[in-house]
Amino acid sequence: MDKIKETYNRLKKNSETILGYPVARGFSYQEFAPFLDLCINNVGDPEIQSTSAMDTKEIERECIAFFANMLSATMKDVWGYITNGGTEGNLYGLYLARENFPNAVVYYSEATHYSVHKNLHLLNVDNIVIKSQENGEMNYNDLEQVLMMHRHRPAIFFLNIGTTMTEAIDNLDEVKRIIDNYAIKDYYIHCDAAFLGLVAPYRNPKPKFDFAENVDSIAISGHKFIGSPIPCGVVLAKRKHRNRIGNAISYIGTMDTTITGSRNGLTPLFMWYFIKKYGKEGLKKQIGESLELASYTEKKLSEIGVKAWRNKDALTIVFNKPSEFLCKKYQLASEKNIAHIICAPGVKKEEINMFLKDLKAEIMLKDIAC
Ligand SMILES: *Cc1c(COP(=O)(O)O)cnc(C)c1O
Numbered sequence: 001m002d003k004i005k006e007t008y009n010r011l012k013k014n015s016e017t018i019l020g021y022p023v024a025r026g027f028s029y030q031e032f033a034p035f036l037d038l039c040i041n042n043v044g045d046p047e048i049q050s051t052s053a054m055d056t057k058e059i060e061r062e063c064i065a066f067f068a069n070m071l072s073a074t075m076k077d078v079w080g081y082i083t084n085g086g087t088e089g090n091l092y093g094l095y096l097a098r099e100n101f102p103n104a105v106v107y108y109s110e111a112t113h114y115s116v117h118k119n120l121h122l123l124n125v126d127n128i129v130i131k132s133q134e135n136g137e138m139n140y141n142d143l144e145q146v147l148m149m150h151r152h153r154p155a156i157f158f159l160n161i162g163t164t165m166t167e168a169i170d171n172l173d174e175v176k177r178i179i180d181n182y183a184i185k186d187y188y189i190h191c192d193a194a195f196l197g198l199v200a201p202y203r204n205p206k207p208k209f210d211f212a213e214n215v216d217s218i219a220i221s222g223h224k225f226i227g228s229p230i231p232c233g234v235v236l237a238k239r240k241h242r243n244r245i246g247n248a249i250s251y252i253g254t255m256d257t258t259i260t261g262s263r264n265g266l267t268p269l270f271m272w273y274f275i276k277k278y279g280k281e282g283l284k285k286q287i288g289e290s291l292e293l294a295s296y297t298e299k300k301l302s303e304i305g306v307k308a309w310r311n312k313d314a315l316t317i318v319f320n321k322p323s324e325f326l327c328k329k330y331q332l333a334s335e336k337n338i339a340h341i342i343c344a345p346g347v348k349k350e351e352i353n354m355f356l357k358d359l360k361a362e363i364m365l366k367d368i369a370c
Contacts, residue, residue: 019341019355020332022195022316024227026346029270040265044254045246046081051253060268066275067220067234070201072212080236081258082222082268086194087115088259089219089235091122093190094158095259096217096241098125101154101186107146108158109138111165113192116158125156135311136160136168144178154186155179161209161218162196165335167316167342169196172208172215189215194233195342198225202284203313216241222267226274227345232267286345290315294343297352304360315343322359330355 015025043050046060064080071078083089090113097104106120106127120127128146131139138159147155159170172189179187191209193200197220200207209215222232246255278286294315301308301319308319321327321339332339341352 014331017329017351018331019347019351020327020330020334020339022221022224022342022344024223024225024345027227027270027274029229029273031273032266032269035266035269042082042263042265042268043261044249044252044263045257047079048254054265056265056268059272060265063268063271063275064234064236067197067236068211070198070280071210071218071236073210073236077239078211078236079239079242079257080234082264082271083219083233083235083258084260084264085223085231085233086113086192086219086221087119089194089221089233090116090158090190090192091119092235092259093192093217093219093237094119094123094125094156096237096245097156097188097190098123099245100188100216100241101156104154104156104186104188105150106156106158107143109160109163109170111136111138111163111168112158112160113164113194116192126153132163132168136163136166138170138174140171140174140178143175144181147178147182147184151182151184154188155184156188156190159189159191159209159215161191161193161200161207164194165316165333165338165340166318167196167311167314169200169207169209169311172213188217191215191218193218194221195224195344197221197234198283199287199315202280202287211236211238222271225345226271228267228270230264230267230270232264232271234271290343290345290347293347293349293352296349297341297343297356300352300356301359304356305363306359317341317343323362326355326358326362329358 040054042055042057046057060082065075068075068078106125107130109130109132111132131142133139157175161169217237219235220233222228242257246257249256298308298310298317306319308317310317318338318340321334321337327334
């Protein structure tokens with residue numbers, strides 16, 4: 001069993017130098033260890049008990065109710081389930097959209113997560129990539145130009161509430177203005193809030209993206225801001241959309257309203273634990289701490305002569321890509337010539353300082369070489 005020990009040690013060590021991905025650490029779900037000896041399965045719709053009684057659906061529903069409330073809705077109007085992550089939530093939102101408007105065109109910006117293109121391919125819907133602005137936000141002029149040519153078709157807007165690279169937020173008011181301008185009657189709005197879904201509701205002013213703004217569906221990752229040993233997420237949608245696609249299945253004794261059949265029954269426990277332990281107040285506190293660290297990181301980068309920036313109130317600091325060596329050491333995601341640090345919960349100031357020290361040394365060496 002040396003291999004197991006080895007694998008654990010490698011992961012434990014690497015978990016201390018991950019600065020480039022939006023994943024929280026420092027959580028502990030040891031209390032749930034006994035559950036690892038059970039075969040838990042939340043098969044089918046979370047609101048309908050299956051013939052199998054090995055589920056955590058009650059816990060799952062409590063999680064969904066928390067998210068509904070956070071996203072300005074009640075369970076009367078929205079429905080949702082715990083997914084395997086942001087990708088599945090986005091696929092689900094787009095699936096509901098297509099079932100609503102089979103002849104629609106999907107509009108999404110070039111800064112959109114790579115998985116969305118594949119989702120659209122799976123769903124076989126027409127789609128058009130819209131240009132992004134410098135900060136990662138959608139270019140509304142381009143959206144307007146493109147939409148103008150397709151105003152006879154229903155429109156599905158896939159909006160980013162925190163893009164992957166720069167944490168940019170697409171402006172819902174701008175999109176609505178364009179919808180009005182071209183008198184688009186049939187449209188659907190999905191918001192991808194993978195990382196920011198648990199942060200944006202507590203910002204002041206609050207970015208517009210939730211059910212109060214009449215969006216149709218929202219996807220959030222669970223292993224990002226909350227943190228989980230197993231990838232997970234939530235998707236919420238207007239109840240009427242889910243009712244349209246539901247099929248009663250005799251074999252499982254419930255409705256087949258989710259993407260996968262068998263579903264993870266452990267991850268709802270983790271999310272529920274977080275919600276009960278921290279709640280809204282705890283979330284706000286974590287956001288405050290992460291924000292402070294982000295501001296510190298941006299300032300310190302500038303001090304050592306690195307051109308760094310971030311979107312307003314972002315936890316993501318963007319800067320020129322350092323050496324491959326440092327990108328690998330600190331697990332920094334990069335795209336073209338930029339890299340980023342994401343101050344997710346659990347990232348420590350000492351880790352940032354260690355990176356800054358390494359980066360500074362690298363810059364000095366380069367200066368000498370020049
Ligand atoms: C991470 C991310 C996704 C994909 O989520 P997974 O949980 O990895 O499937 C989608 N969109 C954005 C903006 C993301 O940051």
